[in-house]
Amino acid sequence: MIILPDPDPGPDSGGDGEAAGGSVPRPGARVVLVDAADRLLLFSSRNRDGTLRWYTPGGGLRPGESHRDAALRELHEETGLTEVALGPEVWRGRPWTTERDGVTYEVRQRYYLARVPVLEIDTTRMEDFERASVTGHRWWTARELAETADLLRPAGLPRLLAGLLADGPPRRPVLVDG
Template sequence: MALATKLPGESHEQAALRELREETGQTNVSLGPEIWQDVRGRRSGKGVACEVRQRYYVARVPAFDVDTSAFEDSERAAISGHRWWTAAGLAATSDVLRPAELPELPASLLMDGPPAQPITVDG
C-alpha cells in the first residue's frame, strides 16, 4: 500500500482502509493489528522539513484483481503495475523494497504471528 495521508478526523486505521479502497478497490476488508512502523524526518518537494510516520497493518484478503479506477493522476503516472509476492519471492528478489526488511519480515509474521507492539522498520 502506498503512503496514506490521514485526513482530519480520521483514525490511522480508517486512513489505511481508505487508501486500500482507493488503491486496490477492496472495500470489505477487516484490518488486523498494526505490526510495523517507521518514523523519520524528510524534506518535502519544496524543501520543508517534516516528520513522516508510516504504519503497517495486517489484512488478509482472497486473491483479487486490483481496481485502479480511483487512482489520482499522480498515482497513474507513478505506478506501472501490481504484483503479488510469496515470502520466498520476497526473500529472493534483488528489487529495492520498502520497508528495507520486507524480505525477512513476512516469514516471522507467518510463523510467530503479529508482534505484541509494532516493531520499528526502515521504511
C-alpha cells in the first residue's frame, strides 16, 4: 500500500493546460458512500465487451471548482443527497487516460469518504450522458464485492473497503489504480 504525502494545502481546482503526452487534464472527485449497514454504493456501466464495470459516484471538476465541491455536487446529481458530511480524502487515483470524442484525457481522481444512514437514492438529477451510460446502481457489502467477477473501480476495491471499515480513514490518501 502506498501512502501519499500530506496533500498540497493550496487550492485544489481543476487546473488547465496539458497533461503528460499531450492529453487534456481531467481532475475528478468521487465519493466512497458507505451506509449505516457498512454497504458501499456503486454505479454500473457496460464495458465494450458487454461485461459490467462498477464505480463510486462522482465525476469531473468544473472550471474553478474544488475537488470537495465537485464531490458534493456530483453526489447530489447522481443520488439526490444533500447536506452530506463529506469526510477526508481516503484514496487518490493514479493517472490514467481515456478518449472521448477524439480527445485524450488524463484522469486524476480523488476519493472522499461519506457515511449516510440506510436509504434509497434518487437518480433523477443525472445528466443526459450519465443516464445514457449508467446501467444501474446498488449497495454492496465488502463480502459481495470480494465475490463478484465484475470489474470494480478502483482496482482492489474489496480490500480497500474492508480496510476502511476495519481501520477507519487513513491519515493520508492511499494511492489506488483507477
